[in-house]
Amino acid sequence: MITLDPVPKPIDMLPLRGVADAVALEDRAGTLSFRELETTVGGIAHWLAGQGFAANERVATWLPKTRTACLMPLAAPRAGLVHVPVNPVLKRAQVAYILADSGARVLVTQAARIAALEPGDVPDGCTIVTEEELASGDVLPPSRADTDALAAILYTSGSTGRPKGVMLSHANLWLGAISVAHYLQIRSEDRVLGVLPLSFDYGQNQLFSTWAAGGRVIPLDYLTARDVVKAVERHDVTSLAGVPPLWVQLLEAEWPVETAARLKRLTNSGGALTPRLVRGLRKRFPNAYLYPMYGLTEAFRSTFLDPALVDAHPESIGRAIPFAEILVVRPDGSRAAPGEPGELVHAGPLVAQGYWQDAERTAQRFRPAPEFATSGGMAVWSGDTVVEDADGLLRFVGRDDEMxxxxxxxxxxxxxxxxxxxxxxxxxxxxxxxxxxxxxxxxxxxxxxxxxxxxxxxxxxxxxxxxxxxxxxxxxxxxxxxxxxxxxxxxxxxxxxx
Missing domain, CATH: 3.30.300.30 (ANL, C-terminal domain)
Structure with a gap:
């Protein structure tokens, strides 16, 4: 199991953790070994570095799960730039807003998507290129970036108004990868099916945590639950992450017994699992450990429930993940007692750097950690109400905003x-x-x-x-x-x- 080293590194160094000749990525085009992954990331980074962008300028991608979409989260930071992934299902108006708000200097996309844009959608100063144009014969070596430097901006909806850009550093991304790889016990022999959008922190982390452990990622753009079943069977998948609506669809799909038995790990976030779903997943996938999780983009991931406790506590969101300090806080800022509802506050090095160019909303969500916290600095005040039981397990009660x-x-x-x-x-x-x-x-x-x-x-x-x-x-x-x-x-x- 991966060692919990609390010292972060530049996120683009992740490919160096894998065995050089082992497969890191498998897609329709074939496979990439960790050595080839490192070379390809370096090539894209070299192309970006040759475009004359200033440090920390933004590179947006609007792509399905192509190789470029999978590698740009490493290549842009290696070139000293900031990656802005745009959800591929968004329409032109949402894309135009993100490009303008982020101040992106380049949009990497596909010809068909370019055709869907209208005059004025791409702001002045932003160039459009297709992913085929990124080829470079030279390779940029791993960066020596300050781990507190900005590496990505992930856009997430706010309770009011337009989407907010959550600013994530190299350290945020690196420590998130190490934390998840550790508590999910991902191993080099694991094959992780990536069905979640790479524009979400949960989907992007599947790349990072798997590569941190030396495992293989198989990205999949699926249309139906049957596509997922076929991919699990075809690629001998061992790990699958989803959100509750996907689990509902997968439980309704037909699964060959042998295929369902291949899965060793199921992870859930993006909404609570109901006891009914827990029972269904445990029955359908008898060989899989089930990991319910809770998180928010502003602090990546906050809690997970040990699979050994799922049957007895199906409604729990568990305890803090490694590197996170989770506090239950009364309205007056003091610690809530066991059994007493309070606001979930997340402190520690996984806390993001705030919202891009939005000091007002940053001040609302990112505030100093409570006085009784072990971690200093800023904390994320989630607005979610939870209760901690006598055993230290947390239960989600409700959301205070209108999301x-x-x-x-x-x-x-x-x-x-x-x-x-x-x-x-x-x-x-x-x-x-x-x-x-x-x-x-x-x-x-x-x-x-x-x-x-x-x-x-x-x-x-x-x-x-x-x-x-x-x-x-x-x-x-x-x-x-x-x-x-x-x-x-x-x-x-x-x-x-x-």
Whole structure:
């Protein structure tokens, strides 16, 4: 098992941890050994370094799980630049916002995606290149970057407004990789199927943690649960990560007994597992250890539950992962007692550097650690309420903000409302998440109008928003309630939805 060394290194040094001739990456194009991975990363980095960018300028990628998408998280930091991965399912308006907000100097994408962009989507000063243009005959050696230097900006939705760019350092990424590789007990013989988007910290860390342990990553863009079953069988996969809606689909799929038995490790984040899902996964995959986890992009990962405790504590999110200090805090800043609800606060070296160019929202979420914390410096005050039991296990109680968590995605109600209102089909709208067995939460929009233009609204949003942001239902009203300040009374609206 990997050693828990608390001293971080530049993230682009990860390929050097693997055995040179062992396979690090397997995809449709074949395989890359760790030696070839290192050379390819160095080649992309050399191309980037030759473009004349200043240190710490941003390189955006808008790609499916191609080799470039897998290697750019290492290549951009090696060249002294900052990687900004854009979720490939986002549409042009969201891509345009991220490019402008991050100040990206180059967008690496594909010809078909370039054709989907419109004039004005790519800001002045940002160049578009296809991934085929990145070839270089020379190789840039591993960097000697300051591990506190910025390495990536991952965009995540906020509870209000547009997505926020979470700033991650080399140390954040390196220590996250070592921590996860250790507590998941990833080994060099493991074959990890990467089905999660690489623009999410959870999906990106699968690359890093697997390579930190010398294992093999098999990236997969899947359309159906059957695609995942086939990949597990074809590649002899031992480890699979998912979010609750994916597990629902996988349990509904047909699994040959021999294929299901190949899986040795299942990891979950992006939403809590229900006891029903836990029972289903334990029955379907009898040889797999199940790791429920809790995290937030601002601090990467906070807790995990030891597989030995899953059956007895199916609703627990576990204890702190290595390198994380997790505290349960009362409103007055003191430590909550066992059994007493409090805010989950994450301190330690996995805490991100704040939100990109957003001092106001950074100050709201990133605040000094409580006085009783062992770790100094800034902590992430999650806004989530948890309870710690007498054995030190944590249970998630609720989310204090209005974020919608659907199909493993954190979705801003304001972003949905802005999209609904932008076409003029409705005058007022409020978006909410309501419980849904398959999605965790489904998006419901309460709108003022008679509903006669719902078909046109749905058609427009299908063009403008990714599938996971599509409202499942519209609740049409002739009037919407208001509070004393004249604003929509969101509390009353949500209560009326049940």
């Amino acid at each position: 919608i968590k659907s199909a493993g995605n954190r979705i801003s109600p304001t972003e949905i409302e802005d999209a609904v209102l932008s076409g003029g089909e409705v005058t007022e709208a409020a978006a909410f998440g309501v419980p849904d067995e398959r999605l965790g939460q489904a998006i419901v929009v309460v709108a003022r109008g008679d509903g006669s233009r719902e078909d046109a609204l749905r058609e427009r949003l299908r063009r403008e928003l990714p599938s996971f942001m599509q409202p499942a239902r519209y609740d049409w009203r002739s009037e919407l309630p208001r509070n004393a300040n004249g604003k929509l009374d969101r509390t009353a609206l949500k209560a009326a939805l049940g």
